[in-house]
Structure formats: C-alpha cells, structure tokens
Amino acid sequence: MRADMLNSILTELNGTSADIEASGVISTDGLMMAAQLPAGMDEDRVGAMSAAMLSLGDRTAQELARGSLEQVLIKGQKGYVLMTHAGNEAVVTVLAKPNAKLGLIFLDVKRAAENISSLI
Amino acid sequence: MTDHRSPQETVIACISNSVSFMLGRGARAAMREAGKKASWEIWPDLPEQVPFEEAASVMREGVASLKGFGDFSLVQQCEDGSYDIEFTNCGFAQYVTQSGQPCGEQAICFFGFGLVEETMRRLMGQKVEVKLITRDDACSVCREKAIPR
Numbered sequence: 001m002r003a004d005m006l007n008s009i010l011t012e013l014n015g016t017s018a019d020i021e022a023s024g025v026i027s028t029d030g031l032m033m034a035a036q037l038p039a040g041m042d043e044d045r046v047g048a049m050s051a052a053m054l055s056l057g058d059r060t061a062q063e064l065a066r067g068s069l070e071q072v073l074i075k076g077q078k079g080y081v082l083m084t085h086a087g088n089e090a091v092v093t094v095l096a097k098p099n100a101k102l103g104l105i106f107l108d109v110k111r112a113a114e115n116i117s118s119l120i
Numbered sequence: 121m122t123d124h125r126s127p128q129e130t131v132i133a134c135i136s137n138s139v140s141f142m143l144g145r146g147a148r149a150a151m152r153e154a155g156k157k158a159s160w161e162i163w164p165d166l167p168e169q170v171p172f173e174e175a176a177s178v179m180r181e182g183v184a185s186l187k188g189f190g191d192f193s194l195v196q197q198c199e200d201g202s203y204d205i206e207f208t209n210c211g212f213a214q215y216v217t218q219s220g221q222p223c224g225e226q227a228i229c230f231f232g233f234g235l236v237e238e239t240m241r242r243l244m245g246q247k248v249e250v251k252l253i254t255r256d257d258a259c260s261v262c263r264e265k266a267i268p269r
Binding site: 028029030031044045047048049050051052053054055056058059 | 141142143145146147148149150152153156230249269
C-alpha cells in the first residue's frame with residue numbers, strides 16, 4: 001500500500017521532466033522502498049550507495065561547518081545523480097540526463113521529498 | 121582499564137567505528153552491502169531453492185564454521201511469512217561499549233544482517249530484511265526476524 005503510494009509519487013516526479021531518467025526512495029539503512037529504475041540497475045546497490053552518500057554528505061556538511069545538508073549532487077559524463085532527504089528515515093535519489101535543467105529538477109525533487117516525508 | 125580484546129577484535133572495532141564516524145547512519149548501508157558480498161566470498165557454492173529445514177541447517181553449520189561469530193539458528197517460519205532467528209553469543213555484541221550503540225543498531229550488526237539476508241536469498245530465493253527484535257543480555261541471545269520484502 002505504502003509502496004504503491006511512493007511509486008505513484010515517483011511516477012509523477014519522473015513525469016515532470018523528460019530529463020529525469022530514474023528515481024527511488026531508499027531507507028536511511030539502505031533498503032529500497034520504491035523505485036522507478038532502468039532495467040538492469042541493481043536496486044540494492046543503488047539503495048546502499050544512496051544511503052551511504054547522503055550520510056557522508058551530512059557528515060561533511062557538519063564537519064566543514066556548512067550547516068544542515070540540503071542535497072548531494074554528483075555529475076558524471078552521462079548525467080547527474082541527485083540525492084536529498086525525505087524526512088529523517090528516507091532518501092530520494094534521482095538520475096538525470098547530462099543536459100538537464102537542474103533548477104527545475106531541484107524544485108520537483110524537493111516537492112516530491114516533502115510528499116514522501118509525509119507518507120513515511 | 122584493561123582491554124581484553126584480541127588484535128583482530130580491536131581491528132574490527134576500529135573499522136566499524138571509523139566507518140560509522142564518517143558515514144553516520146549510512147554506515148549501516150555500507151556494512152549491509154559488505155555482508156552481502158561476504159556471503160559470496162565465504163560460501164561461494166551454496167545450494168539453491170532449498171526448503172526451510174535445509175537452509176536452516178546450512179546456515180547454522182556455515183556460521184559455526186566461521187568460529188568466534190556465535191551460534192546461528194533459523195528457528196521457524198511464522199504464519200505471516202517472516203522467519204524467527206536466534207543468534208547466541210554474537211561476536212559483535214562485545215563492541216557495544218566502544219561503539220556507543222546497542223546491539224542491532226551498531227554498524228557492524230548490519231554486516232551480519234546483510235550476510236544473513238544474502239545467504240537466505242541465495243538458499244531459498246527469497247529477499248528478506250533482517251532486524252533485531254530483542255537482545256537478551258543475560259543469555260547473550262539476539263532474537264531477530266527476517267521479514268520478506
């Protein structure tokens with residue numbers, strides 16, 4: 001039931017921009033709660049990476065006096081990975097194309113994270 | 121204060137605590153992943169699609185063969201589809217003082233959860249999430265559940 005609702009939010013998020021290629025909701029322990037991922041991508045691996053990266057970002061922001069973490073952004077040759085908290089218990093991870101308009105995606109992801117946070 | 125841990129135990133405690141310091145709660149995800157990988161490294165050749173009783177036997181003997189990690193028992197399959205697990209004398213319980221975390225919440229505990237999760241998936245073809253339900257310090261028993269996901 002909750003997974004269906006989370007999937008619905010992710011489907012809506014993926015539909016807001018053609019630049020978003022995939023998204024997932026992951027518990028802070030690294031377990032995938034819902035995902036809209038490309039075929040062949042290992043859900044468990046994405047979950048573990050997302051939880052670990054966001055926590056490392058938290059720690060880095062804290063240690064380097066950057067305040068509370070808002071998001072982690074990774075840019076690769078083939079696109080972006082964006083991670084943000086959805087409440088205290090979950091992480092939203094989004095994969096976007098290399099030419100994505102990030103400003104719009106940031107807004108959409110923030111809105112989705114708020115909706116997910118209210119569900120968890 | 122005298123530390124009675126072996127050098128190996130001290131190394132494990134240092135690794136676990138450093139990963140926890142760097143990654144915070146994300147250390148659980150990293151350790152869980154390490155546990156899953158370890159399942160393949162430690163037991164590369166496991167039977168597949170085995171019934172509960174055989175899986176329980178393979179896992180009990182497998183953990184016992186590691187020596188020093190405690191006695192693992194896959195006790196029963198419950199009506200709701202979950203599995204009861206009892207882990208006696210878990211080798212990771214000794215790190216609670218240094219980690220400052222109780223059993224089941226230390227990063228190193230998630231190594232064990234990942235190891236069991238992946239091994240159960242390989243043996244029985246079922247994805248599960250392992251969680252500590254209660255810790256009985258008097259009897260040195262961790263009572264856990266493997267919940268299908």
